[in-house]
Amino acid sequence: MAKVKTHIEESDVLIIGGGMAGTGATFEARHWGRDLRIVCVEKANIDRSGAVAQGLYAINCYMGMQWNENQPEDHVRYARNDLMGMVREDLGYDMARHVDSTVHMFDEWGLPMMKNEKTGRYLREGKWQIMIHGESYKPIVAEAAKKSADKIYNRIMITHLLMDDEKENRIGGAVGFNMRTGDYHVFKAKTVIVAAGGASHIFKPRAVGEGMGRTWYAPWSNGSAYALPIAVGAKMTQMENRIVLCRFKDGYGPVGAYFLHLKTYTQNANGENYEKKWYDHTKNLVGEYIDHHPTPTCLRNHAFIQEVMAGGGPIQMVTKEAFQDPHLETVGWENFLGMTVGQAVVWASQNIDPKYTNPELTTSEPYVMGSHATCSGAWVSGPEDLSPPEYFWGYNRMLTIEGLFGAGDTVGGSAHKFSSGSFTEGRLAAKAACKYIEDKKAEGINVKEKQYTDLKEVIYKPLENYTVGRNEITGGTVSPSYISPIQGLQRLQRIMDEYVGGIATNYMTNENMLNRGLELLKWLEEDLENVGAEDYHQLMRAWELKHRTITSQCVTEHTKFREETRWPGYYYRGDHLKLDDKNWHCLTVSRRDPKTKKFTMEKVPVYHIVDDKKEKKAS
Numbered sequence: 001m002a003k004v005k006t007h008i009e010e011s012d013v014l015i016i017g018g019g020m021a022g023t024g025a026t027f028e029a030r031h032w033g034r035d036l037r038i039v040c041v042e043k044a045n046i047d048r049s050g051a052v053a054q055g056l057y058a059i060n061c062y063m064g065m066q067w068n069e070n071q072p073e074d075h076v077r078y079a080r081n082d083l084m085g086m087v088r089e090d091l092g093y094d095m096a097r098h099v100d101s102t103v104h105m106f107d108e109w110g111l112p113m114m115k116n117e118k119t120g121r122y123l124r125e126g127k128w129q130i131m132i133h134g135e136s137y138k139p140i141v142a143e144a145a146k147k148s149a150d151k152i153y154n155r156i157m158i159t160h161l162l163m164d165d166e167k168e169n170r171i172g173g174a175v176g177f178n179m180r181t182g183d184y185h186v187f188k189a190k191t192v193i194v195a196a197g198g199a200s201h202i203f204k205p206r207a208v209g210e211g212m213g214r215t216w217y218a219p220w221s222n223g224s225a226y227a228l229p230i231a232v233g234a235k236m237t238q239m240e241n242r243i244v245l246c247r248f249k250d251g252y253g254p255v256g257a258y259f260l261h262l263k264t265y266t267q268n269a270n271g272e273n274y275e276k277k278w279y280d281h282t283k284n285l286v287g288e289y290i291d292h293h294p295t296p297t298c299l300r301n302h303a304f305i306q307e308v309m310a311g312g313g314p315i316q317m318v319t320k321e322a323f324q325d326p327h328l329e330t331v332g333w334e335n336f337l338g339m340t341v342g343q344a345v346v347w348a349s350q351n352i353d354p355k356y357t358n359p360e361l362t363t364s365e366p367y368v369m370g371s372h373a374t375c376s377g378a379w380v381s382g383p384e385d386l387s388p389p390e391y392f393w394g395y396n397r398m399l400t401i402e403g404l405f406g407a408g409d410t411v412g413g414s415a416h417k418f419s420s421g422s423f424t425e426g427r428l429a430a431k432a433a434c435k436y437i438e439d440k441k442a443e444g445i446n447v448k449e450k451q452y453t454d455l456k457e458v459i460y461k462p463l464e465n466y467t468v469g470r471n472e473i474t475g476g477t478v479s480p481s482y483i484s485p486i487q488g489l490q491r492l493q494r495i496m497d498e499y500v501g502g503i504a505t506n507y508m509t510n511e512n513m514l515n516r517g518l519e520l521l522k523w524l525e526e527d528l529e530n531v532g533a534e535d536y537h538q539l540m541r542a543w544e545l546k547h548r549t550i551t552s553q554c555v556t557e558h559t560k561f562r563e564e565t566r567w568p569g570y571y572y573r574g575d576h577l578k579l580d581d582k583n584w585h586c587l588t589v590s591r592r593d594p595k596t597k598k599f600t601m602e603k604v605p606v607y608h609i610v611d612d613k614k615e616k617k618a619s
């Protein structure tokens, strides 16, 4: 280890991850902390990193308050309905009341927004979505962050958070390594904002072998947003609420513009509306939730999954009608070109022209995230003016570790933020972090050298494992004493797939399977002490795997704790197949003890702070 160069950087606000939430946080931190030192650290390069790297075709969260299109209350009702009642309404409302100002800045910064020619308003794709030419969405927000930060570090993967050695439960910074130079980086910080995205590839993907990188969620999203806080004992919420997406088969092309703008619809192989067929069955499981409008996403998935299991597949999107209109045909193709070029390539390779063939849909493997139509993530304080006492401990978006904040996929309980809401939440977290410093809460932080030199040994151990272990290989590539990151990843994916409700079991699990899954995850965790990395890129893979494993343990513990099937279509507890509002109309919260590595679980009340008034129709 002596050969590895160490760099020490001191900052006031350290942002981990320069995706949508991270760029929002970096931008806003400069506004509130003009004299503060603001540093953003990114695993890739912020110009093209995170889930928006390829671009987007729609901003999925915009109220349109200036035209009275929607109000924040409407959005809370919408997210609450979609998540079967289980959201933090204080966080959702807070994001929604600020999100329009974020979108207006994107417009000022040059993001091409589509406009309704008649009204001059942003062109709506649906009630919440507005359409953009968004191939360059990410470079545009990255520029705002670059102009705001004192320093952006690209190509550094953060592996651990540092804690203050003077005051218990207070943050002190983070450490990681540069994947190109191999240098060790110590970031001492008064506040840390974790904005490291969601988790793909913890469940076995449908596309395996050479196609393995083709998942719906960004393949490089490796759960650092969860593993970093979990490892230091921060509380997490709703980690059982993984998401399964209905998307175009094999390319995972988005369906939003197709449903909402092109007005395409789905059918089974016999041309039937299969959703209707499963109404009584679903009602028996979830009661009146199936009568809600719009139908919660998980329940639509449920009908899809049941229909396929009953032999009605393949399920198709009826595009042949809409694509006869040349304008809609153009929109359909452009939708992919600005966002998921791969889907167009898949169709070309399979001789699918949606004008003449209705393309197949599929349900994806599950992903864990906190900003899309799902709300896994950290348990954070809400805003002072909205949050009930149980949801408030001083600073907006602060985790249960002092000085540690979160935004975007990191934050649990607040679904349907999407790109604009994640950027907005980054801004909210940064404002609160600056206030925390201003209030002198970060005085006297002391991170002793021993803490980060000990971590240095731990971080580079996979290189050591490889260097020593490879000498024992007498033929081939399999080592008797280390496993490679890809071997470990495939083992993790199988455990999650087969025991925790992946595609292998049609999303089904139960207490016995979860117990076995936890046992296998424990053994995997032990074996990961022996993961070997042949270079710095593989070292990143090794740490991505370790982060995915901790995230998976938390997901499994939560899934076991919630003894009901709250979201059929996302996963099923075969031993508790029905939704159980009497016992489980609550949020789940976990904490992993950093010393014993044992999880403790609790139920926390879900407070409905917005009334039940019917949603206003989109104008």
Ligand SMILES: Cc1cc2nc3c(=O)[nH]c(=O)nc-3n(C[C@H](O)[C@H](O)[C@H](O)COP(=O)(O)OP(=O)(O)OC[C@H]3O[C@@H](n4cnc5c(N)ncnc54)[C@H](O)[C@@H]3O)c2cc1C
Pocket: 016, 017, 018, 019, 020, 021, 022, 041, 042, 043, 044, 049, 050, 051, 052, 056, 057, 058, 059, 060, 061, 156, 157, 158, 159, 195, 196, 197, 198, 216, 217, 218, 220, 221, 222, 224, 225, 254, 371, 372, 407, 408, 409, 410, 417, 418, 419, 420, 422, 423
């Ligand atoms: C396929 C897909 C389609 C979507 N479509 C839309 C849409 O049409 N409209 C819309 O508004 N939203 C859409 N979204 C949602 C939107 O992309 C997310 O809500 C948003 O990107 C979340 O922001 P985030 O900052 O939490 O995560 P990200 O934007 O993913 O950023 C996380 C960042 O953290 C970095 N990172 C991760 N781990 C580490 C580490 N250990 N150290 C340092 N850096 C790290 C990553 O490289 C990345 O840059 C879509 C998402 C996906 C996946």
